[in-house]
Amino acid sequence: MAYKVFLHASIAILCLAGSLAAEQLRFDAVDEWRTWRLPLGIVELDDAGVIRPVKIRKDVDPVRDAAAFGGGVRAAGSNALAAARAIDGDRLTGWSPDLADDLDDWWIEIDLGRAVAARRVALTFLESAPPCALFDVLLSTGEPAIDVVGNPIEGSLVYRVKERFKENQRQQIALDLDPVRDPFVQFIRVEMLDCGSGAALAEVEVEAIGDNLSLDLAAKGGDLEIIVDIDGFGDAASFANSLPLADGRFSLWTENRRINRPVDVISRMTLDLGAVYWVDLVRIVGNFLSRPGQFRFNFDRYEVLTSDGSLAPNGTRIWHRQFAGKATTSNRQLGIANHHFAPIRTRYVRVEWVFWDAACAAACVGCGIVPPCQFWGGTRELQIFGEGHPQRVMLASPLIDLGGDKQVHAIRWRADAPAGTRVEVRSRTGNDLQMDITYHDKNGRVVTERKYNKLIPSFKGRIDTALSPGANWSPWSKLYLQPGEPFASPSPRQYAELDVALVSEQPDAGAALDWLEIDFGDPVAQEVVGEIFPVEVQPGERTEFAYYIRPQRVAGRGFDHLEVESSAPIEFVEVLVEGEVVEATAEPTEGGVAITLAAPVKSRQLVELRFAGTVFVDATRFDAFIAQGSADALLRQRVDVGDAYAEVASSTNAVRLPVGARLLANVAMGPLVLTPNGDGVNDALRVEFDLVNVLAARWIGLRIFDLAGRLVWVREEEGKAGGRVWVWDGRGSWGAQVTPG
Numbered sequence: 001m002a003y004k005v006f007l008h009a010s011i012a013i014l015c016l017a018g019s020l021a022a023e024q025l026r027f028d029a030v031d032e033w034r035t036w037r038l039p040l041g042i043v044e045l046d047d048a049g050v051i052r053p054v055k056i057r058k059d060v061d062p063v064r065d066a067a068a069f070g071g072g073v074r075a076a077g078s079n080a081l082a083a084a085r086a087i088d089g090d091r092l093t094g095w096s097p098d099l100a101d102d103l104d105d106w107w108i109e110i111d112l113g114r115a116v117a118a119r120r121v122a123l124t125f126l127e128s129a130p131p132c133a134l135f136d137v138l139l140s141t142g143e144p145a146i147d148v149v150g151n152p153i154e155g156s157l158v159y160r161v162k163e164r165f166k167e168n169q170r171q172q173i174a175l176d177l178d179p180v181r182d183p184f185v186q187f188i189r190v191e192m193l194d195c196g197s198g199a200a201l202a203e204v205e206v207e208a209i210g211d212n213l214s215l216d217l218a219a220k221g222g223d224l225e226i227i228v229d230i231d232g233f234g235d236a237a238s239f240a241n242s243l244p245l246a247d248g249r250f251s252l253w254t255e256n257r258r259i260n261r262p263v264d265v266i267s268r269m270t271l272d273l274g275a276v277y278w279v280d281l282v283r284i285v286g287n288f289l290s291r292p293g294q295f296r297f298n299f300d301r302y303e304v305l306t307s308d309g310s311l312a313p314n315g316t317r318i319w320h321r322q323f324a325g326k327a328t329t330s331n332r333q334l335g336i337a338n339h340h341f342a343p344i345r346t347r348y349v350r351v352e353w354v355f356w357d358a359a360c361a362a363a364c365v366g367c368g369i370v371p372p373c374q375f376w377g378g379t380r381e382l383q384i385f386g387e388g389h390p391q392r393v394m395l396a397s398p399l400i401d402l403g404g405d406k407q408v409h410a411i412r413w414r415a416d417a418p419a420g421t422r423v424e425v426r427s428r429t430g431n432d433l434q435m436d437i438t439y440h441d442k443n444g445r446v447v448t449e450r451k452y453n454k455l456i457p458s459f460k461g462r463i464d465t466a467l468s469p470g471a472n473w474s475p476w477s478k479l480y481l482q483p484g485e486p487f488a489s490p491s492p493r494q495y496a497e498l499d500v501a502l503v504s505e506q507p508d509a510g511a512a513l514d515w516l517e518i519d520f521g522d523p524v525a526q527e528v529v530g531e532i533f534p535v536e537v538q539p540g541e542r543t544e545f546a547y548y549i550r551p552q553r554v555a556g557r558g559f560d561h562l563e564v565e566s567s568a569p570i571e572f573v574e575v576l577v578e579g580e581v582v583e584a585t586a587e588p589t590e591g592g593v594a595i596t597l598a599a600p601v602k603s604r605q606l607v608e609l610r611f612a613g614t615v616f617v618d619a620t621r622f623d624a625f626i627a628q629g630s631a632d633a634l635l636r637q638r639v640d641v642g643d644a645y646a647e648v649a650s651s652t653n654a655v656r657l658p659v660g661a662r663l664l665a666n667v668a669m670g671p672l673v674l675t676p677n678g679d680g681v682n683d684a685l686r687v688e689f690d691l692v693n694v695l696a697a698r699w700i701g702l703r704i705f706d707l708a709g710r711l712v713w714v715r716e717e718e719g720k721a722g723g724r725v726w727v728w729d730g731r732g733s734w735g736a737q738v739t740p741g
Helices: 080-087 239-246 329-334 358-363 449-454
Strands: 003-008 011-016 024-027 043-045 051-053 058-060 072-076 107-116 118-125 134-140 161-165 172-176 185-194 201-210 223-227 265-286 301-307 320-326 336-356 379-386 392-396 399-416 421-430 433-441 460-469 493-504 512-521 525-533 542-554 559-566 570-577 580-582 584-588 592-601 607-614 620-627 664-670 685-691 698-705 711-719 722-728
Touching (some): 072 080, 080 107, 080 201, 107 201, 107 379, 118 134, 118 185, 161 172, 185 201, 201 379, 223 239, 239 265, 239 379, 265 301, 320 336, 329 336, 336 379, 399 421, 399 460, 433 449, 493 512, 525 620, 542 559, 542 620, 559 570, 559 607, 570 584, 570 592, 592 607, 685 698, 698 722, 711 722
Parallel strands (some): 011 399
Antiparallel strands (some): 003 011, 024 512, 043 051, 051 512, 058 201, 072 107, 107 185, 118 172, 118 201, 134 161, 223 265, 265 379, 265 392, 301 336, 392 493, 399 493, 433 460, 525 542, 559 592, 559 620, 570 607, 584 592, 685 722, 698 711
16 A cells, blocks of 8 residues: 655654555555654664664663764774774774874864763773873863853863773773763763774773763753743743753753742653663763852752653653752762662653752842842752663554544554563544644744744744644544554544554563554445443343434445444344344454344434343443455444434443442342351352442452351352352351351
């Protein structure tokens, strides 16, 4: 099946082209997958079109992937063409200065491409010749030199760490660092001062604590938000203005606004990592190069919190506090705080701090107009570390145009899902699209159209337009856990969207997605609606229902197959078409009943399907489907909820129970007098009851006491909503019959 991708501004719709009889849309090749919103960096898309989650590592060598962050060999004063040999991972090749060049040119600089929390920098020389006897190793955070007025000099670097190796005879040397004390490394410079013929630097290697999850947030679908004064008039800083916090560079984020209030002012910074990871370390690198009199770690009282995105009943995000307290003297002196904790599922990381300390100001007598009670939160890097495959990665399809109202039958895919991993797919459908217009100011901050129109041209930013699902789209379907499951969203529809989750319950394994396809075709009916009656019943009571179905514009000779599925048991009674009982054959299915009609149903004919059932859970749904011939279950068409029969007030497929807090209904027991003496009369107690509105398994118990209040028998088991019959045979928990009374 051919397809095309059309792009206009930020609008993306996948449109089918070719025959209207097309029955399959497949995403397999690289260019097909690129129409999806893939969080590249969290997942990788290989040349074969397979999507895999990227494993987060501990103890990494950031030299190996420096190029992915724009790094590599920054420059070499001599023999520049061979400089890449010092970082190619091959210890049999190397870089050496041209001995004929000036000694001042015997240097090489390596750019790691981002700020790295390093433990060690190691140099290895070729084994085939004696190593260089004298050389310097210099490290830089990326700090630029400044001119006489304090402005950074473009392209310059300040190397504050310098180690000289004298009379060296070792082929391998190392410069040890401590992430607790040392902020980060981005640039490495090696200056050779005494090298003999054949001596060459084979490899420059760095041992870092791990992959930093906060890098490249935008490409990974993440976000970064900073709000100063969350309870007052603080605005969220734009992503661009917040980026210095997590850009892997020497840049500094700080807030220079002065605040003086009688109450504390709280601020926060929140990182969205773009996926759920197993996180165990949050590292705050402050302004470690602050001027005399300034804080290097500009937090005092603060908290570090994590969340996997789960919501509380009130709709707010659930946070787990990993640290709450005051900055230590060491934090302030070094400008660094490392917060370690047990691995926890995390998508969001938040640092919340007291920006203005009112108690400090009140106690600060003689401090002048501006007491030293404001904590700017100056941060050069907020680094996040973990290990293993991401716990949950979301992949989103473009808007898929099926080329008219089409019946989607199933979604299929092929994946490599080791134990502890799975692929989850869900869908939604609709018939209308809406145009969304987003206005930005020059800093990238989202503003209203009215505010945008009031800005002068130089303060206006971009305008984004995008198509999105309209008001009549269905909610997201239940999860498809196995390929080929029947399509669960309303159909026929013209448009569809898919979401795919790659889930890993264990960090050491990840699921890979090879291809995904949608099976669809022309619908049995262009429209078919149905409703059930009655819509409210008593719990646990057998009730006879009527399910009314009315199709419009039925294809071909009509349909002769009906199915009803529900969590409640279904007992078929009869089928009526236009008020007349028709011949039908019913077969029980795993989730309900399938009915084959002797004669097909035509357009606009009213079908009344009668069946009996017992409802134990409020809002129990009864889903109906139609199909032609002996169609496979996957080729069914779902009946939409709607007004099929004007004589009943329903327009729903859900059956309600009377409002109430009770969990037990229809409780009955007997005989009223129990005489367990073995004569066969009144020797056993029979207890019948219905458990109502219990969706998940819960413990249910029955305890029997004698007239003196002594416990003689207990029965407990897990169960969900439904009817139960328990029988006590008159024997005590010790196994013998109890005595009367």
